[in-house]
Amino acid sequence: MAGDMSSSPLVVDAFQAEIGASEPWPVDVCLYQQYAAEQITFPxxxxxxxxxxxxxxCGLxxxxxQKTNAEEMSPSGKxxxxxxGAFLVSELDPIIAFVNARGFNLVSDxxxxxxxxxxxxxxxxxSxxxxxxxxxxxxxxxxxTEITKPRYGCPYPWPLSWMLPLRKQKDVRARLSSNGWKDKTIEQVCEEVRTCCQALSERLDEQPYFFGDNPTELDALVFGHLYTLLTTSLPEGPFAEIVQKFPNLAAFCKRIDEKFFKQEEN
Amino acid sequence: MGTVYAKAPEPATVNNPPQEGPDDIDFEHIPVKVERVVVEGVGRTKDDVIIKEVRPLLKAETFQEMVQKSHEVKQRMEKLGLFKRVGIFIDTAKDSANKDSYEITFEVREFRPISGGMNTLIGNNDASLLFGVKLPNVLGRGEKVNGEYTHGTKQTRGYSVMMSKPLNANPEILLSGGIYQFHGSYPWSGYKETDRGLDIDLTFPSVLGMHSLRWDGVWRDLRSLSRTTSFAVREQAGHSLKSSLKHVFVRDMRDDGILPSSGSLLRLTQEYAGLGGNVEFSKQELELQFNKSLFWDTVVQLSLAGGVMRPLHKKDDIRINDRFFLGGPLTLRGFSLKGVGPHSDDHPAGNALGAEAYWMCAAHIYTPLPFRPGKGGFGDLFRTHFFVNGGNLGNINFNDLQGSLKDMGNDIRWACGWGIVLRMGRVARMELNYVVPMAVKQGDSVNPGLQFGIGLSFL
Structure with missing residues (x-):
């Protein structure tokens, strides 16, 4: 029964991974996200x-x-x-597992x-x-107020355009409250980011990638977040400055952007 | 002093002339003068409404007119929801010099200010438990506030608070409005939906029938029911805001709503969505029914229903939660619930996608149970029926209207069968039928053999 399967996503994931392994990468793979220019929020x-x-x-x-309702369409809501093919996989970790199961692996050696x-x-x-x-x-x-909520509410007519961002804000606040981030000040948050960048910068050192000469999923994850922090223009942007203070991280972002994205455009 | 529990007296006709004789009193010609009307037992009901209702009594000129009008006043006051019980006492006015003077006393019992209850509700193939709180006549002019919580079998949950008010102290013209939240799942289409909305409704009669004009503003949050929901349905997940104006016209001349033996029904529905919000379409629906009694309490019933909708802008699609569906044990028998028409094809049992137009028709022959057990009592709740029903669900291309209509006429699904109908109360019915689907199209979800159905709407 459909209902039973939905109640144990792990079983489904395992099942999907098993089936997935026997099939090649189809040609019509689609990645769904919100509209990048007007709608999507930077996280x-x-x-x-x-x-x-x-x-x-992975060379896939x-x-x-781009869909305004990508978030609601997603099986996990993210x-x-x-x-x-017949499978829907959401978020980075399950996607990595899914791709690995199909025989594409960045970290095999x-x-x-x-x-x-x-x-x-x-x-x-x-974290x-x-x-x-x-x-x-x-x-x-x-x-x-100035960026996130107007963007999040932009595809909807009034009054949903202010109700839905408020609801999302409440969810995020609950999440950050449960892990203790809600009560931090912006200075404390910046300090956390600085520590994180410090650790990343030390691990990267002067290598092209975090683990030597070949990219891993960590490189993909770091690039996604740091590049977003560097390039998103916000009325208050303390994070971009913090990242800029680590020249090897900034150079890393530039390098990956040129290697994997500028090439794709050509 | 006598109590007159007034009944509308039969009008004297040519065939039934008032009889002459010393004992017979010609009520029609006894002159009266209503001198005083007393209403006893009034609590929170406002004087102006009562005065407005009883005023016509003072104009009564004959005894018969007085009795008849008193009865009308009683009925109107009860219908307005002012009083639980109304008793009428008519007496001669004691302190009057005039012997034709009368005094009319209404003894009324008001409703308790608040009442609550629990009921079971029967929806279309769904049952639910309803908890309600009622505040009758809350402001003293027949206003009613009604709060409800429903808890259903198929994960349906609903809350609502409705207020209604008779306009101009006329019980036939009712203005009502409210807020509601409803959560339901639609397994045939693989989605679930939460609706939160406001509505305002004006119900009024005209010379042709009853009208209801309703504005509905509703925020709908549609989600996939499970991981196996087809992608065609999943694509429609998300929020939509519908603001629509709907007009329903009903002309019901039948002698009964569930098992009629004569009369006809016409129901016309027009809906226009697009007064704000992001759902834009116009929808028309029609339902017709004729009943005719034959020999031995046999009734023949012919029904026809159809509907069509179109988006306001050509390029727009109509969402799945606004589309028409067809099939089920009380409508197009022989098919699963919403089992007719376009289905997604990526699963063994695809999700019903609905369409923008449909028609269906049915012919029934109802007879009492064989050998008529329980005649005059329990047995009268049952009928046996033979039926043939058919219809089609599809999309209309307005650029090729003729071709589309031809398609709608060609791919007919139909089924025939026999079964037992049970009337449940005044609004619902239950059917157990043996059905043989005669024409089926690929993709339809068929239910041959025994089929059981329970619900409010049927054809």
Missing amino acids: DYAHCLSVKTFLYM DFRVE VPFIHV MSDTERSEMRAYMSMIE ILVNAELYLAWLDETVS
Whole structure:
């Protein structure tokens, strides 16, 4: 029964991964996200950029489909999600697992120690950068009123255009309240971001990628978030300055942008 | 002093002339003068409404007119929802010199200020429990406030608060409005939806029938029901805001709403969505029914229904939650609920996608149960029926109207069968039928053999 399957997504994921392994990468893979120019909020944009970078790094072809209702369409309620044949997979980690199951792997020649180190860095990004982005986008008074809420509500007619952003803000506030980020000041948040960048900068050092000469999913994740912080113009943008203070991270973003995105455009 | 529980007296006709004789009193010609009207037991009801209602009594000139008018006043006051019970006492005015003077006393019982209850509700193939709180006659002029919570079998949850008010103290003209929230799931289409809305409704009679004019502003949040929901339905997930004006006209000349034996029904519905919001379409629907009694309590019933909608702008699509669906045990029998018409084809049992036009018709022959057990009592709630029903659901291309109409006429689905109908109260019915689908199209979800249905709307 449909209802039973939806109640245990893990089983479905395992099932999808199993089936997926036997099929090649179809030609009509689609990545769904909100409209990049008018609608998407920058934390979501960072997630989408990470997934796109990861897929490009794997050398996989896909088409980006922009939908105003991408968030509601997604099986997990979060963007981005990819539509591969009969499967829908949302968010970076499940997408990585799905792509790996199809035989595309960026980290096949890494040792177990390196892999768990990479995982540790990835969860640091999740727990610091993602929360910092949400804090700035939704809890900072100026940014949320001037940028985030109008963008989030733009596809809808009044009064949904103000009700839906308020509802989303409430959800984000509840999430940040449960992990203790809600009561931080902007200075504390900046300090967290600085620590995170410091750690990343030290790991990267002068290498082209975080783990030597080949890209990994950590590179995709870091690029997605740092590039978004560097390029999003906000009325209050303390994060861009923080990232700029680490020249090797800024150079890393530029390098990946040129290698995987400028090429794609040509 | 006698109590007159007034009944409308039969008018004297040529065939039934008032009889002459010393014992017979010609009520029609007894002159009266209503000197005083007393209403006893009034609490929160406002004087101006009562005065307005009883005023015509003072103009009564004959005894018969007085009795008849008193009865009308009683009925109107009860219909307005002012009083629970109204008793009428007519007496001669005691302290009057004039012997034709009368005094009319209404003994009224008001409603308790608040009442509550729990009911079971039957929807179309769905049952739910309803908890309600009622404030009758809350402001003293027949205003009613009604709060409800429904909890249904198919994950349906609803809350509503409605207020209604008779306009101009006329019980037939009712203005009502309210707010509601409703959550339901639609497994045949693979989605669930939460509706939050406001509505305002004006119901009024005209010489032709009853009209209802309703504005509805509703925020609808549609989501996929499960991971197996087809992508065609998933694409429609999200928020929409519908602001629509709907006019329903009903001319019901039948002797009964559930198992009529004679009379006809005409129901016309027009809906225009697009007064703000982001849902824009216009929708027309028609329902016709004729009933004719034959010999031995056999009734023949012919019904026809149809509907068409179109988006206001050519390039727009109509959302799945506004489209028409067809099929089910009380409408197009022999097919699963909403089982006719376009389905998504990416699953073994695809999701019903609905369409922008439909028509269906049905012919029934109703007879009492064989050998008529329980005649005059319980048995009269049952009928057996033989039926043939058919119809089609499809999209109309307005650039090729003739071709589309031809398609709608060609791909007919039809089924025939036999079964038992049970009337449930005054609004719902239950059917157990044996159905043989005769014409089916690819993609339809068919239900041959025994089919059970329960619900409010049927054809």
